[in-house]
Amino acid sequence: xxxxxxxxxxxxxxxxxxxxxxxxxxxxxxxxxxxxxxxxxxxxxxxxxxxxxxxxxxxxxxxxxxxxxxxxxxxxxxxxxxxxxxxxxxxxxxxxxxxxxxxxxxxxxxxxxxxxxxxxxxxxxxxxxxxxxxxxxxxxxxxxxxxxxxxxxxxxxxxxxxxxxx
Amino acid sequence: xxxxxxxxxxxxxxxxxxxxxxxxxxxxxxxxxxxxxxxxxxxxxxxxxxxxxxxxxxxxxxxxxx
Amino acid sequence: xxxxxxxxxxxxxxxxxxxxxxxxxxxxxxxxxxxxxxxxxxxxxxxxxxxxxxxxxxxxxxxxxxxxxxxxxxxxxxxxxxxxxxxxxxxxxxxxxxxxxxxxxxxxxxxxxxxxxxxxxxxxxxxxxxxxxxxxxxxxxxxxxxxxxxxxxxxxxxxxxxxxxxxxxxxxxxxxxxxxxxxxxxxxxxxxxxxxxxxxxxxxxxxxxxxxxxxxxxxxxxxxxxxxxxxxxxxxxxxxxxxxxxxxxxxxxxxxxxxxxxxxxxxxxxxxxxxxxxxxxxxxxxxxxxxxxxxxxxxxxxxxxxxxxxxxxxxxxxxxxxxxxxxxxxxxxxxxxxxxxxxxxxxxxxxxxxxxxxxxxxxxxx
Numbered sequence: 246x247x248x249x250x251x252x253x254x255x256x257x258x259x260x261x262x263x264x265x266x267x268x269x270x271x272x273x274x275x276x277x278x279x280x281x282x283x284x285x286x287x288x289x290x291x292x293x294x295x296x297x298x299x300x301x302x303x304x305x306x307x308x309x310x311x312x313x314x315x316x317x318x319x320x321x322x323x324x325x326x327x328x329x330x331x332x333x334x335x336x337x338x339x340x341x342x343x344x345x346x347x348x349x350x351x352x353x354x355x356x357x358x359x360x361x362x363x364x365x366x367x368x369x370x371x372x373x374x375x376x377x378x379x380x381x382x383x384x385x386x387x388x389x390x391x392x393x394x395x396x397x398x399x400x401x402x403x404x405x406x407x408x409x410x411x
Numbered sequence: 412x413x414x415x416x417x418x419x420x421x422x423x424x425x426x427x428x429x430x431x432x433x434x435x436x437x438x439x440x441x442x443x444x445x446x447x448x449x450x451x452x453x454x455x456x457x458x459x460x461x462x463x464x465x466x467x468x469x470x471x472x473x474x475x476x477x
Numbered sequence: 478x479x480x481x482x483x484x485x486x487x488x489x490x491x492x493x494x495x496x497x498x499x500x501x502x503x504x505x506x507x508x509x510x511x512x513x514x515x516x517x518x519x520x521x522x523x524x525x526x527x528x529x530x531x532x533x534x535x536x537x538x539x540x541x542x543x544x545x546x547x548x549x550x551x552x553x554x555x556x557x558x559x560x561x562x563x564x565x566x567x568x569x570x571x572x573x574x575x576x577x578x579x580x581x582x583x584x585x586x587x588x589x590x591x592x593x594x595x596x597x598x599x600x601x602x603x604x605x606x607x608x609x610x611x612x613x614x615x616x617x618x619x620x621x622x623x624x625x626x627x628x629x630x631x632x633x634x635x636x637x638x639x640x641x642x643x644x645x646x647x648x649x650x651x652x653x654x655x656x657x658x659x660x661x662x663x664x665x666x667x668x669x670x671x672x673x674x675x676x677x678x679x680x681x682x683x684x685x686x687x688x689x690x691x692x693x694x695x696x697x698x699x700x701x702x703x704x705x706x707x708x709x710x711x712x713x714x715x716x717x718x719x720x721x722x723x724x725x726x727x728x729x730x731x732x733x734x735x736x737x738x739x740x741x742x743x744x745x746x747x748x749x750x751x752x753x754x755x756x757x758x759x760x761x762x763x764x765x766x767x768x769x770x771x772x773x774x775x776x777x778x779x780x781x782x783x784x785x786x787x788x789x790x791x792x793x794x795x796x797x798x799x800x801x802x803x804x805x806x807x808x809x810x811x812x813x814x815x816x817x818x819x820x821x822x823x824x825x826x827x828x829x830x831x832x833x834x835x836x837x838x839x840x841x842x843x
Contacts, residue, residue, distance in 0.1 A: 249713050251590075251609075256556075256617040257529055258714040260624040265693065265718065268631045273685035276638035280663060281684060283645040457669070461830065464823045468767025471774050 375408060423474055430470030437462045519788035523781060527708055528591045530622040531555060532567040548572065553625055557584065557593065559615035567619070576600035584615065593617055623715065626707040630696045634689075659692075666691055670826055674833040683832050686726060690719060691825040698776060698817030702810065710820070711776035713769070720769035723828045728761070731835035764831055768824060775820050779813045 383401055441459035445452045533551035540547050552568035563579040570577060570586040576596060577584045584593050585600040587610050594602055594612040603611045620628075641656025652660045671680040671687055697709045709715055737743065739757040742750050786806040790799045 252528070252713050253717070254529055254617070254621075254712075254714045256619060257621060257623055257712065258718050259618065260620075261627055261715045261718040262722070264624075264627050264631055265689075265722065268634065268693065269685055269689045271635060272638055272689050276635070276642045277685045277688055279642035280638065280645060280660075281667070281681075283642075284660075284664065284667075287651075453669075457673075457826070460823060461826065464771065464827060465767070468763075468771055471770040472763065472767060474774075 379405065379408075426470055426473040430466055433466035433470075434463045437466060515791055519785070519791065523784045523788070525591070526706065526784060527711065527777060527780060529708075529712060530591055531570070531586060531593070531619055533622050533625060546572075553620050553622065555593070555617075555619040557615040557617055557619070559595065563615075582615075593619075622707060623709045623712055626697070626700060626705070626709050627715070630693065630700065630709075634692055634696065638692075662691075663688060666825065670822075670829045674826070674829040675836060676833065679836045682730070683726070683829065686722075687825050687829055690723075690828060691821050694719070694772065694824050695818060695821035698821060699814070701776060701780065702813055702817065708776065708780055710772055711780055713773050716769040716773040719772070719824070720765040723768060723831060724765035727765075727831045727835045730832065732838070734838065735835045764827075768827055772820055772824055775816060779809075779816055783809050783813060 379401075382404070386400060437459055441455050444455045448455070532553055535549045535551070537546055537548045537550075539545070550568075552566045555563075555565050555567050555569075557563040557579070559582060561580070563582075565577055565579055567586075569575065572586070572588065575585075576598070583596050583598055583600065585596045585602060586592075587594055587602055590610070592610070592614060594610055595615055596602060596612055605611055637655060637659065640654070641652055641659060644653040644656050645651070647653075666688055667680070667684060671684055675683055694710055697707075697715075701708055701710065739761065740754050742753045742757070745753065783806060786802050786809060789802040790806075793799050793802065
């Protein structure tokens, strides 16, 4: 301890204190303040940049989510549309088929009717012709065998009897 | 005079032994702590340095008071 | 033989970065026991080196022909306050051999303790039983070797860090050049020393002091290991001044709860409060005291060990012992580089810790 005190130099102490305080003041003003400020500024800048990047990423993610949602919706819509279209197509086909069938039936029945009519008229025609023919025949027979009225009449009757309508 | 001088030297030696043990124990504790938790090594090192410095300070105070 | 040895010692000391004051003038006078002679010579060498000096000695040797010591040195100005300021150069003292006349006073440099004393015309210095001079001492404000070194380091720091600040400005926030090396250290001091110890809120007020003290102590420690061979941070007056500043800043900026914890520790019984108060008060003084002693003793001890090891080579004076102590000296000087950084770090760290205690906000029921 004594040694320490005897080594102590007051002049050096004063110089050291004065120089050191001046050094702190000068460095603070011209070095530390600008250095720390610019470091802070830089760090703030980095922080801001990171924050905005994070924000952008989040936005991107939400956008993607939106996109996906709309895509899903669109897909579902497309699916329903397709389904509907298919149903409509089926229905149309079915309708067409039934219509065609009924139409065909109608045409067939009409054709049948017409045929029937034709047939009937043909039969009538035929009958008439037959009658005419019969009359003709009868005339000829009459002409040849007009002598005997009774025999003639029997013949006619027999002839007519033989003619059957088919 | 002579015997008093000798005793102060013995005292100095004792102080150095004590401080040596103190710093050694600090280092031991720090090493073990780092071994257990390597992640906290930075904090442990700082704490150990401070503690070692404090023990050392006591030693110096005693030595210079001789 | 002797001359060669002396020269080798000087060269080696220079090599290890520790230039010292003059070698013993007792060379030619004492030719008796060689071993004792060289031991006392080394001891004097080391003792003189550890002290502040009035001139910046680079090296010294003995002129073979005239038998006189030749000193190669930078003279430094002497400033004394003794009924008015007195200026002259340190070279006027001729290493304590001449009496300097200034005004009507006579001054002489006492070589043994490197102090200036007021003497009579013949320059007689009276000593007491333990060889302490009894003469009156004028107030010595000389630019000594240490003061010159402090000035040098201050200018160096100003140049370095102002240029770093400027490079930030011109490069839009990115450092360039020499400052690049120091920027991470500044960040380390902020993020690992100031913020954890003082707190996010108040650390800014202390940053200038912490940064200045760290680089100041570190640079001076490192400079002590260079061939300049100055021992500034190993000087009690310098460390006292540094610790005193920490002490003043701690106590001036301390808040109410800090003093509350010292004088009236909350949460303990009254009896213990009364017992604790003087202990805590003593702690306030011991904290900066340990700070100043730690730095002083570490640097001082480092210099002593290193120089003793170098001196050991000449005590052994053979190949085995010489190379062994050379290796040891080399090893120690590498350790000393680490110690230089570590001591600066610890000084800064503990200062920050004490500031942290002073501004800490405690809860009421703590």
